[in-house]
Amino acid sequence: MRIGELARRAGVSVRSLRYYEEQGLLESERSSSGQRHYPEAAVDRVILLQRLYAGGLSSRTIGDVLPCVDRPSADTSEAAFEMMVGERERLSAHIDDLLQTRDMLDELIATNRRHNATLGSGPAR
Amino acid sequence: MRIGELARRAGVSVRSLRYYEEQGLLESERSSSGQRHYPEAAVDRVILLQRLYAGGLSSRTIGDVLPCVDRPSADTSEAAFEMMVGERERLSAHIDDLLQTRDMLDELIATNRRHNATLGSGPAR
């Protein structure tokens, strides 16, 4: 498929796909005229990339980790594996941090509801 | 206290404090020579700001929400309250997204461990 279809099916912009390729995260075959062509599997690949980006990994880090995805075997460098584990930990810590912030927001919301309930009006339903 | 001490005690940079003031999120009194002075309570205030920033709220959004923190009463605009609830939902969705990414990483890690255990060498212990 060509880049436009891949973009639609993976839910990203064409610009992003070219950027991923530039970062060495996504391969493409070129037709004689220079147009990119992708196999079906590229859709899942892009979705995977999106998920990693969503986890806060940088292009660089994703590139370092991808060997573990593409060739999960002994020849996968130990460094790549350790990096993946490290990113997992970083992500976990980040989630904990966000949970704390959410708890704080919940308290603020509860406080506001109480204050307004007391007064019988305002934001709280 | 002056800005340097506040920065140390709240664990942020002096630059950040000036930026927060510029955004209308942090007040200060000025001495005759123009230096900023803060009360004890400013420490908690800054920590609160940091927590909101950690939750992915922008300066603008924090500014919109702060009335709920400073004056949790009926005169707190309903819009501010609704925005706070909205941010809570956004944050919750973001957390769910990160949890999915973490699950994916866990699967990748497990797959790698299995492949390497089979071969009796490599990254897995």
Next chain:
DNA sequence: CTAGGACCTGACACTGACGTCAGAGGCAAG
């Protein structure tokens, strides 16, 4: 053949919370 949509490269714009530097003044200790 042709119209118009999809694609190409290259490059600049943007966002936002800061880092960092320059040049100048403030303040407490010796």
Next chain:
DNA sequence: CTTGCCTCTGACGTCAGTGTCAGGTCCTAG
């Protein structure tokens, strides 16, 4: 008074993924 650290304003730099525009080529339907 001076040394040295703190603070001031103002302004430009950063990062990273993406938007967007320009100028040109390609491809397919009619």
